[in-house]
Amino acid sequence: MNTAPIKRGLPAMHPGELLREDIIPALDKSKTEIAKLLGISRRSLYDILDEKQPVTVAMALRLGKLVGNGPVLWLNLQRNYDLERAQKALSAEIEAIPTLHAAATLT
Template sequence: MTTPNPLTRGLRPTHPGELLREDVLPALGRPKAEIARLLRISRQTLYDILEERQPVTPGMALRLGKLCGNGPDLWLAMQRAYDLRLAAEALAEEVERIPTLTATEA
């Protein structure tokens, strides 16, 4: 079990596409078609990430990290947090019914 971060408690994790759409691309000031070309992906793939219809995969994180100069870790961590939150919400009742086992002393 992880300890909640008091700085982010209650905040919904951001899909990396939102960061890309709202902050990164405007700061770069380049057309989306050029960004897609530089990333060596289709425009549709870029649009799907920007609209949060597609996750940032490890390969895409490498591409974004290189393009932005910040490495892949941020992009993967954001996607992981986003995916985990969605799974926790979707499976909350089911997971709640699973017992927590402890090791017995020998």
């Protein structure tokens, strides 16, 4: 069984990039107003937009409600981003770990 990740050519996107480049400009509201609508500080929003902080479950709920697409997209973006970064950072260590297989049982 092949467990290698599928490569699609593009690196995983931090959710802050989507917010910064597409969502906030389309909403036609200031970042200060967006932060207020989300119930968070401007600093928290700017940290996400600058890709310095992850989108947490609570933030995904807030963003999903604000833009009407639910939390799953935001969580998936963050998960894929984190996974790709960890795979790059830990590739040598992960490669050294053997893959074990359960012994077949006789029936």
